Ligand SMILES: Cc1ncc(C[n+]2csc(CCOP(=O)(O)OP(=O)(O)O)c2C)c(N)n1
């Protein structure tokens with residue numbers, strides 16, 4: 001209370017009131033990803049603070065800078081289960097970069113300053129400052145020193161010998177592949193990644209967060225690899241003899257199975273150069289051939305400076321990957337004809353045609369998100385925002401609001417699921433209240449489709465608790481918040497609706513009916529499978545993702 | 551003990567066996583000495599992960615077999 005009361009007297013802090021603290025935390029993430037700096041999210045003690053936790057965990061998993069301030073009971077009731085007391089430090093400890101409970105009034109200002117600073121330094125992440133009620137009303141006598149070591153977050157310079165080792169490996173490669181993670185985006189290393197790939201004539205693949213770092217119209221970009229990656233990207237990664245992995249944590253979602261990968265590295269079949277700003281990421285899941293602890297941009301620049309001119313590889317590997325792409329797109333075009341209503345990937349194509357290149361796209365979590373991973377074309381770095389590491393349903397709407405708060409001049413589009421929508425739509429109240437229009441597109445398959453897909457394939461088609469027998473009327477929900485809505489019946493109508501909303505900077509809810517029985521996201525590398533075992537759509541039976549057999 | 555709690559939360563998740571962990575307040579800092587057993591790579595990872603905590607002012611891997619020593623700030 002006292003903290004907000006103080007905000008009453010301050011002009012240069014914009015207070016935005018969300019309808020749920022989780023929403024506020026996701027909005028802070030959306031804001032940070034667009035603005036490139038943290039927003040502060042504040043919540044009351046107890047339930048307010050615990051409601052932030054999903055958002056902070058999401059930020060931790062995806063390395064997003066967010067600073068949280070939580071209220072706390074007065075210091076004299078600590079540990080005695082006072083009304084709305086929660087040990088938020090204990091709760092937030094494993095999901096924050098730094099967490100601090102202010103114990104003297106003199107610590108409050110430096111603690112918040114440090115928390116803000118730490119959240120953005122080096123590999124970004126969430127921080128939290130807990131402010132007990134009694135300390136909020138005391139005037140501090142100066143500032144206390146909080147002895148911590150912040151300098152460790154300043155990325156070290158890449159070691160020359162590591163760069164030389166990496167270059168040697170890269171130059172010996174026949175099929176080098178550049179793997180771009182989310183760190184490429186935070187480091188601003190898109191240009192360097194593209195330059196390295198171009199000079200090697202090497203395909204680029206990305207992780208799901210890394211998708212946002214690479215313009216998809218670049219001829220060397222194969223798309224994201226992994227559980228629901230592009231077939232050509234899975235093929236590129238699995239058949240590379242050298243992988244230059246930049247700003248990525250070697251997630252099981254990208255690689256499917258570590259055993260295969262570790263085996264390949266041990267046998268020398270694949271060599272890995274791993275560049276990451278976080279030294280604890282190097283060797284965490286796989287032991288790279290060369291690990292470089294440094295800022296991605298700097299390390300890549302150092303490599304580029306020493307790379308000889310004639311380093312380009314043979315185009316045969318690339319041609320093979322492009323052929324896989326052609327076959328996949330052809331198969332999906334045929335598959336679309338079987339849909340009575342909308343095919344999710346064609347919906348994405350229609351939205352893309354209507355949205356300008358600088359439009360910011362946010363997603364929910366589920367099948368629609370995986371379709372977006374495979375089919376949404378990113379043109380400008382930083383314009384695709386998704387909950388990758390935690391996979392938090394309900395991320396979309398609040399993150400869209402946060403993105404719009406960060407840059408009101410750009411259109412914001414949320415690709416959402418009907419399940420995801422229902423988790424956080426309470427925050428739609430902010431659209432009119434704060435004039436934060438965005439286009440909310442609901443992939444309405446009356447189900448928790450992605451989970452259902454697992455039931456179909458992995459649990460003998462036993463479908464339980466994944467169908468919505470009765471969905472609310474999403475258009476009427478929009479109406480209640482003063483937002484127009486439509487239920488298009490053709491792709492043209494859909495495209496026109498998005499164009500209208502974008503052109504007029506108007507909010508719009510688009511309820512797109514998807515055939516739930518046909519909505520199976522492919523390719524799919526089932527959990528625990530290796531990348532070349534990806535299930536491909538009908539019509540690709542003769543396509544192998546192993547290069548040797550080609 | 552807030553900071554010690556943070557250290558423990560990381561150690562818990564490493565694939566090592568903790569033989570001994572001693573925490574001692576010295577001046578304004580806590581000193582922690584741990585004996586851990588596990589694969590060398592895992593111990594290196596644990597040290598790197600602990601070193602990411604800004605409240606860890608110093609960390610070193612002692613010569614004597616697998617011990618890890620940590621100095622923590624601020625006696626929290
Ligand atoms: C908060 C949360 N609860 C549960 C899950 C598990 N989960 C992953 S995807 C999914 C289904 C999502 O449904 P919807 O938003 O409608 O998307 P669809 O898969 O139908 O496109 C569920 C339940 C999750 N990721 N997040």
Ligand SMILES: [Mg+2]
Pocket residue numbers: 366417418419443444445446447448449
């Ligand atoms: Mg759904």
